[in-house]
Amino acid sequence: MSEADIVSVFAEGTFEEQIQELVNYLTRGRSDEERLAFIQPFQDALRTPEGGKPLGEDVERKRKIFAMVLAEVKGLGDGSEKEIEGFFNLLYAHLLTLYPVGSAETRTHVVTLLKTISLSPSGTPSKYRILSNLFNGIPRKSPLRLPVYNTLLEIAVSHDELDVLHISRSDVEKWTSEWDITPEEKSKFLKSIADAFAKAGQLETAYEYSLSYVRSLPSSSPDAQSAAVEAISTALRLPTIFDFDPLFKLDAVIASKSHELFSLLQVFLNGGLPEFNAWTESHPDALGKYGLEKAQLERKIRLLSLASLGFENIGRDLPYSKVAAALQVDLPDVEKWVIDVIRAGLLSGKLSQTSKTLHITRSTSRTFERAQWEALENRLLAWKTGLAGVLEVVAAAEQQNAPQVVPTAGAVDVSVQTATG
Known part of the structure; x- marks a missing residue:
């Protein structure tokens, strides 16, 4: 709309x-x-x-x-x-x-x-x-817009027609900033949208709205704590979610640092398989409690570990043996994991079966802190130096291949006339 x-x-x-x-x-x-x-x-x-x-x-x-x-x-x-x-x-x-x-x-x-x-039994298209x-x-600021849209949402969800509403995050953000409604009403509205997308099977979109919902709640409230834990478990559970940094920008998530899932979230932000295995050993019942599957989490942590390794080696050839050691997989399985991480959009590169190496052209960092900024700065300086060298070579080649200056036809005529005279 x-x-x-x-x-x-x-x-x-x-x-x-x-x-x-x-x-x-x-x-x-x-x-x-x-x-x-x-x-x-x-x-x-x-x-x-x-x-x-x-x-x-x-x-x-x-x-x-x-x-x-x-x-x-x-x-x-x-x-x-x-x-x-x-x-x-x-x-x-x-x-x-x-x-x-x-x-x-x-x-x-x-x-x-x-x-x-x-409640009218027919005429769904007309209802919309x-x-x-x-x-x-x-009027835009009227709180009456809220119950009207809630009714639209309820009808669309009940008929499995959520896409009819063309809901966009920009519209929702604009509405909640314009409407003269209470913070509680705003939070409830955001949750209803997240729930609607979840019911429609659009889990990634539902997750994005759940972050907005958590952000709208007072960080110390019981609802915020519960919603933060649910957001963490959802992010870990969804196979397509690899960016956990936004969760650490939510006050309610930070306020949940004593929760067992918070430490697991830290593993997925900065750790690898050793840290993951250590966490599962110390929390034997936690995965089942929150509907998490160990095999799926192992796959995700391996892909993230490979992305981090790739980020450290952009522009270089990474030996298969190093990849296998980081992922704790057999050498013949390395290419399969590289293909998976490329499909996930976390890394770009070229495999060489002859040299058993992966040339990294692009990779995603799990977080961007001081170390990542420094690595980016060094990489930019290296590129700048390389470009300066290329410019020098081009300038030298242009100077070497520049055409020689020869006398014009008029000058030849003058010289001949002078000699004759």
């Missing part, structure tokens, strides 16, 4: 004509007798007694009439998608005009509408559209 989707909710005609239009839609499918009985109370309410205040100037009477209409909305109604959208847009136009957006009455009416729409229209018709 991008800014391009924002719509202005407006209506044409007098108030009386618009109410009549809404009532006529609500009477569809009824017999003539039922229609007349249904319409009569609205006609009476719209009629201004002699000497009474004109309806156009009587806001309270307009609100009462609108409330009468709203009370009769039991579902999406009997109409095409276009007609359903038009009916609800007209409802929104009156709702957002007759009541202050921040009033308790407005919230009550919005919540009632949301419940009616979500009419709820999106309501969301975009409400």
Whole structure:
């Protein structure tokens, strides 16, 4: 739901004509007798007694009439998608005009509408559209946007159609910064999005939103501690997550340093197989407790160890024997692990079966601290020196191959004339 989707909710005609239009839609499918009985109370309410205040100037009477209409909305109604959208847009136009957006009455009416729409047994495509229209018709900072989007989210999750909403992290960050909601409501909203992606099987995306959720909580709260531990276990469990540095930037994770999983997380940030094996020996029951599989974690720590080894040897040929020793694997298995680490996007290089070496062209560092900055600085200085040498060679070659200056045709003529004279 991008800014391009924002719509202005407006209506044409007098108030009386618009109410009549809404009532006529609500009477569809009824017999003539039922229609007349249904319409009569609205006609009476719209009629201004002699000497009474004109309806156009009587806001309270307009609100009462609108409330009468709203009370009769039991579902999406009997109409095409276009007609359903038009009916609800007209409802929104009156709702957002007759009541202050921040009033308790407005919230009550919005919540009632949301419940009616979500519980309607049919018309899912129309639900997305009419709820999106309501969301975009409400001012950006209004807290009413939150329940509207929550309803959209619930419908999408229940129908396994989360992709319909096109949720993006940039939109979610913008909304939570704009909406006038409490920190608790913000945290709950972020968690609901993380849960929605998890239920949809999009676990990596769910993990990213769970980090935002942890970040939104007071680091010392019980919820934050629980969420931090869950984020750590999720990061370790997911086979595609290799970057653990963002976790160490969360206050709630740092506050959980006494937890047994925190020390395991440190192994995956800086350690290797020896440290991992030592941890599993000292915590024999921990992996099962948090749904972690030893074989999967061993694979991940091997790939990370190879990436770290590659980072230390960028631009060099790394012998298979050194790789085998670091990963604690047999020499014939080295190429398999190199292919795996390249597929994971952690390293780029070229294998040489003849020399039994891996030439490293690129590798990922697990963290970027002083040692990594110093290594990067040394590498840049080496490249700078190499480029300076190349420039010197090019300049020398250009000077050597420069064309010799020869006399022009005019100069030859002058010299001949002088000699003759």
